[in-house]
Amino acid sequence: MFLAPKPPLTRVVDPSSASGEPDVTHLRVVDTDSYADWESVYRDNVERLYRLMYARVGNRADAEDLTSEVFRTALGPLRLASSKGEVRSYLLTTGQTVLASHWRRTLGAPVTTIDPESDMNSLAEPSGTEEPSDAPQRARKILAALPDRYRRILELRFLEACSIKEAAQAMEVSVSNAKVLQHRALRMAAKAGLEVEQ
């Protein structure tokens, strides 16, 4: 649930007073940190939300579908009077549900998640950075924990986009051996990844 924002109150003097002294004082709600319309919400967040989804699913097609689903479900009920922070929190919470549904449909288990609190930086950081902020760093940590051959097969496959056949040729092993290497490397990296996150 999203609570109503608490915008600042501004003291407004009635200009009709001839003496210059304020004889009527109103309190008017002024919110300097909100979006003017839904298009502003979209423009300001679409790229960041896509990057976040891409970091969570690892492929463009799913990232596009999930980003679309978030905006198409979130923008209708959105209250524009909310602050930018609340709107982003709302988008992230919607994204959390959308991503959870995606994994439930596709793999039956939550492979990755969105946490509206810890992932707020993903939407709040300036747009235009080339990569999600923590993706390269996390990849380096994972790879650094692996023996050379395990690290190399994962680099070839997921960072250099080699097919399993190309990766096998690059490592001068059979395709079957490359598959085994990949499987063992991922299993070891999974344990290392969990240790990195703890």
Add this chain to the structure above:
Amino acid sequence: MTTRRLSAFLDALAAGRRPRPFQADPEDVEMLRVAIALRAARPGDSVPDENFVAELHQQLVDDLNPSEQTNIRPLKVHRGRVALVSVAAGLALVGGTFAVAETTNKSTAQQSATAVPQGQALRTASFQSPTGQIVGQIVLYHGHPSWVYMNVDLPHSNGPVKCELHLANGEVVAAGTVQLHDGSGEFSQSIHMDAGRARGATLYDPSGAVVASAIFI
């Protein structure tokens, strides 16, 4: 372990294609999490395609301002949205069924649910536990009368779980109590409120602790 399907998923991921679904076991999930983290670190694809951004913008214009729809540009319909419409249609059928029973409370089979487009009579949301697990669904039907339906699946739980609806104006409305049997239960009841005002729902156990919450999107 589902080795062949896991390999196919990894091949698609490495090649930048949409992976095919399969039922992953816990070890698969851990390995896939690593593969996705590595794939996400590769330069390039993390920037959205300009055409995608423009197309989605146009779709949102059509969604939010139906009177301005031009009918000139064909909408790009993804498989996921076809499924969404199908599920929404199914839920509409369920909504129609609600009207014949004042209140029911019985054990349940798992129902699927997803968001329905704004402006329709049905609103749905998934209940998520504090640890992020999906533990049920809630459906609000806005009509005369309005109805609420929910199913809850909390393994190792029994007894009553109270549901409260959170309205847009900050009010909280008791929606009813689900009786869990062997961890599962479902519940439906007519409600005397505007279902369109609900923003979320929370489930509480008898001690008052939050066991799950849902947000209507």
